[in-house]
Amino acid sequence: MDIKLSQCFIAVDDHDKALAFYRDVLGLEVRNDVGFENMRWVTVGSPTQPDVEIVLEPPLADPHASAADRQAAAELLAKGQLRGVIFRTDDCDATFERIRSAGAEVLQEPMDQPYGVRDCAFRDPSGNMLRFNQPRTR
Numbered sequence: 688m689d690i691k692l693s694q695c696f697i698a699v700d701d702h703d704k705a706l707a708f709y710r711d712v713l714g715l716e717v718r719n720d721v722g723f724e725n726m727r728w729v730t731v732g733s734p735t736q737p738d739v740e741i742v743l744e745p746p747l748a749d750p751h752a753s754a755a756d757r758q759a760a761a762e763l764l765a766k767g768q769l770r771g772v773i774f775r776t777d778d779c780d781a782t783f784e785r786i787r788s789a790g791a792e793v794l795q796e797p798m799d800q801p802y803g804v805r806d807c808a809f810r811d812p813s814g815n816m817l818r819f820n821q822p823r824t825r
Contacts, residue, residue: 697813
């Protein structure tokens, strides 16, 4: 049996701001940007991983969700409590400088971790934590 990751989801409160960050700052390509059932279906991905996409979705994409549930999800997103993603990079320090110079909120400057990576962390425009790691050579 061969199982591979196809899509993962990141909650965003503004698709246009999210696209500006994921496309223009991180360099991901836009795969889809279409209307779907009164919502917007937006996917991005790395040009080097054509079979993996990140879906940028509203905090609660369920059309049957109550107003209270939508509000609760929006509040969790604003606190950065919903989802996080870890990206792999071949140069953590250069990636950090590029993202910081674009104005992203820094959560952690590059540092060596005891589990074998050098990593840094930011918040995206919606508040999600994004980590960028580089395997350390021994």
